[in-house]
Amino acid sequence: GDSVTQMEGPVTLSEEAFLTINCTYTATGYPSLFWYVQYPGEGLQLLLKATKADDKGSNKGFEATYRKETTSFHLEKGSVQVSDSAVYFCALSPPYSSASKIIFGSGTRLSIRP
Amino acid sequence: GAVVSQHPSRVICKSGTSVKIECRSLDFQATTMFWYRQFPKQSLMLMATSNEGSKATYEQGVEKDKFLINHASLTLSTLTVTSAHPEDSSFYICSAGFSGGVSYNEQFFGPGTRLTVL
Numbered sequence: 001g002d003s004v005t006q007m008e009g010p011v012t013l014s015e016e017a018f019l020t021i022n023c024t025y026t027a028t029g030y031p032s033l034f035w036y037v038q039y040p041g042e043g044l045q046l047l048l049k050a051t052k053a054d055d056k057g058s059n060k061g062f063e064a065t066y067r068k069e070t071t072s073f074h075l076e077k078g079s080v081q082v083s084d085s086a087v088y089f090c091a092l093s094p095p096y097s098s099a100s101k102i103i104f105g106s107g108t109r110l111s112i113r114p
Numbered sequence: 115g116a117v118v119s120q121h122p123s124r125v126i127c128k129s130g131t132s133v134k135i136e137c138r139s140l141d142f143q144a145t146t147m148f149w150y151r152q153f154p155k156q157s158l159m160l161m162a163t164s165n166e167g168s169k170a171t172y173e174q175g176v177e178k179d180k181f182l183i184n185h186a187s188l189t190l191s192t193l194t195v196t197s198a199h200p201e202d203s204s205f206y207i208c209s210a211g212f213s214g215g216v217s218y219n220e221q222f223f224g225p226g227t228r229l230t231v232l
Contacts, residue, residue, distance in 0.1 A: 032220070043120075043207050043226035044158070089157065093220070101148070102209075102221055106157045 002027040006090045006105035013080055014113050021075040021108050023064075023090035031092040033057075033066055033073040034102070038087045047075075047088070082112045117141055118210050120224035127198055128232055135193045135227045137208030143188035144210035148221060149181075152205040164191055198231045205229075 007022040025033065032051045036044040048057030053068035062077045073090060090105040117140040127133050137147060146165050150158040162178075164170035164185035172178045180202075182194040191210075195202050205228050209221040 034220075036223075041228075044209075044223040046220070046222075049220070101160060101163065104157045109155070 002031065002092060002094060002103050004090050004092055004103055004105035006088075006108055008106070009087075009109040010111055011108060012111045012113065015082055016079045017112075019075070019077040019080045019084075019110070021088055021090075021110070023073045023075065023105060025071050025073065025090075025092050027071075027092055027094065029095045030068070031094050033064070034091040034093070035062070035064055035073070035075050036089040036091060036104075038089065038107075040086070044089065080110075080112050082114055085110055085112045116222040118144075118208065118222045118224040120208055120227050122227060123225060124228045124230075126230045126232065129199050130197055132194055132196045133198055133229060135195075135206055135208075135229075137191045137193070137210070137224050139189045139210040139222070142210075142212060144191075144212055145188065146211045147185055147191040148209045148211070149183060149191075149193050150207045150209070152207060152226075158207060161193075195229065198229070200231045203229055203231045 003026045005024050034049045035047040037047045038044050048059040050057040050066035056065045064073050064075045087107045087109050089107045091102050093102050119138045121136045148163050149161045151161050152158050160173050161176045162170040162172045162183050164183050166185050166188050170183040185191040205226050207226045209223045211221040
């Protein structure tokens with residue numbers, strides 16, 4: 001079945017460091033891919049998305065490119081800030097025409113040191 | 115646009131009582147709503163999927179008599195935790211989605227409800 005695998009955390013970086021959180025997926029067809037962020041004590045917020053191969057999603061300095069050939073959707077940011085500390089979830093949605101389930105990865109906790 | 119609210123944001127109740135959590139789509143009509151449960155430091159576990167006007171579809175292992183879901187309108191779904199026990203304490207998150215348009219398979223998440231059962 002469809003699944004998402006993301007790197008285990010926690011990930012701890014210093015401010016202004018480069019960030020990569022790896023995500024790979026298993027799915028039939030062309031799913032939509034998402035990164036969600038969860039700040040402490042809050043619900044999930046959509047960070048970025050990509051709906052077809054080679055699309056690049058970007059938001060708030062974060063980027064991820066939909067790579068069909070490697071079935072990956074790695075999250076990157078060139079210079080992280082303390083305010084980026086949160087849990088990041090990679091997710092996919094199967095390519096159906098109706099609102100459908102989202103399959104989440106296990107989440108990666110990111111902590112940024114000042 | 116695409117805002118989803120949940121109420122209450124936090125609730126504490128005694129063991130054996132029932133608790134109702136509301137999920138509303140504020141600026142769109144949600145054909146489908148989803149209820150998730152999140153344990154500390156873990157990912158979201160889908161509990162059930164509900165379509166307006168029909169019975170919810172529960173995931174394997176989720177007790178439908180314990181977690182009652184009602185989706186009476188295109189903007190409101192409720193989750194009732196019946197006869198709550200301490201092991202039901204968790205963070206419950208709803209999401210809403212709709213068919214058609216650009217975001218045909220995107221869900222919009224509520225802020226979550228923290229339930230503590232004493």
